[in-house]
Amino acid sequence: MKTAICYFSGTGNGFDLAIKLNENITDSSIFYIPNMDINLLNKYERIVIISPVYCFGVPIIIKQFLQNLSNYKNKTFYGILHFGGFSGNAKYYLKTIFDKNNLSCNNIYTLQMPENYTLSFVPPEKYIDKQLKKSRITIELIAKKIIVNNKGKIKKNLFSFCDRIHEINASKWATMSKEYFNVTDKCNKCGLCIKICPTKNIEMDNENIIFKENCLACLACYHRCPTCSINYKDKTYNKKRYVNPNVDLNKME
Numbered sequence: 001m002k003t004a005i006c007y008f009s010g011t012g013n014g015f016d017l018a019i020k021l022n023e024n025i026t027d028s029s030i031f032y033i034p035n036m037d038i039n040l041l042n043k044y045e046r047i048v049i050i051s052p053v054y055c056f057g058v059p060i061i062i063k064q065f066l067q068n069l070s071n072y073k074n075k076t077f078y079g080i081l082h083f084g085g086f087s088g089n090a091k092y093y094l095k096t097i098f099d100k101n102n103l104s105c106n107n108i109y110t111l112q113m114p115e116n117y118t119l120s121f122v123p124p125e126k127y128i129d130k131q132l133k134k135s136r137i138t139i140e141l142i143a144k145k146i147i148v149n150n151k152g153k154i155k156k157n158l159f160s161f162c163d164r165i166h167e168i169n170a171s172k173w174a175t176m177s178k179e180y181f182n183v184t185d186k187c188n189k190c191g192l193c194i195k196i197c198p199t200k201n202i203e204m205d206n207e208n209i210i211f212k213e214n215c216l217a218c219l220a221c222y223h224r225c226p227t228c229s230i231n232y233k234d235k236t237y238n239k240k241r242y243v244n245p246n247v248d249l250n251k252m253e
């Protein structure tokens, strides 16, 4: 059964999981959602969506992607959600998006990865190592389940009130970088932030970095800036950035 592994990732955790899953499922291919041609999905019977949890829900790019798959109602879908600390009701939240788009989802799995929403709190290094090691085992188990077409009932949990919190926060993300990010004079105008932004939300104008109004809040620019010049308000000047150490982020395209 041919499997398409479609992922979105800001700081590489999702890319890491996509690579590991691909190694464990024969006849599978990886696609980076922001750049992919959805017509290619025609050739696949099974489609796995790998998404980070964003405020107990999923990034807008995942919602939009699933909305565009109306030609693929005959395919078998799986979801894999990864999160830094607490996923609320995200599994059910994602299931409702599959349902709304009439896509048949066999199961959704969740697993913990290092936290990348580190604007106010940075977890100790030792947790990052531990979580990455554990995630390797978990993703292998998930692959085994997907291979045998495992099905599961996804139910609302006690934290369904988090869906509302998600909706409120998600409505503010598009302008998050424009309103709250600033660029210090350490910026050497290398242009990496412009190149990697999944929604082309960053531009250079007269040697100044400009954020527009289509931010996903993925934090790719914040974490991956080689000179740590992109900051959130005045809260992150001395904060360590995070990128998944297992992957080469330049290959995420």
Ligand SMILES: Cc1cc2nc3c(=O)[nH]c(=O)nc-3n(C[C@H](O)[C@H](O)[C@H](O)COP(=O)(O)O)c2cc1C
Residues within 6 Å of the ligand: 008, 009, 010, 011, 012, 013, 014, 015, 052, 053, 054, 055, 056, 057, 082, 083, 084, 085, 086, 087, 113, 114, 115, 116, 117, 217, 218, 219, 244
């Ligand atoms: C905007 C945003 C919101 C997030 N919200 C949550 C959350 O509600 N719960 C959680 O446990 N982790 C949350 N995280 C952390 C990410 O889900 C987690 O670190 C993920 O593995 C990052 O994946 P990536 O490296 O592929 O981008 C959030 C991260 C971002 C950028």
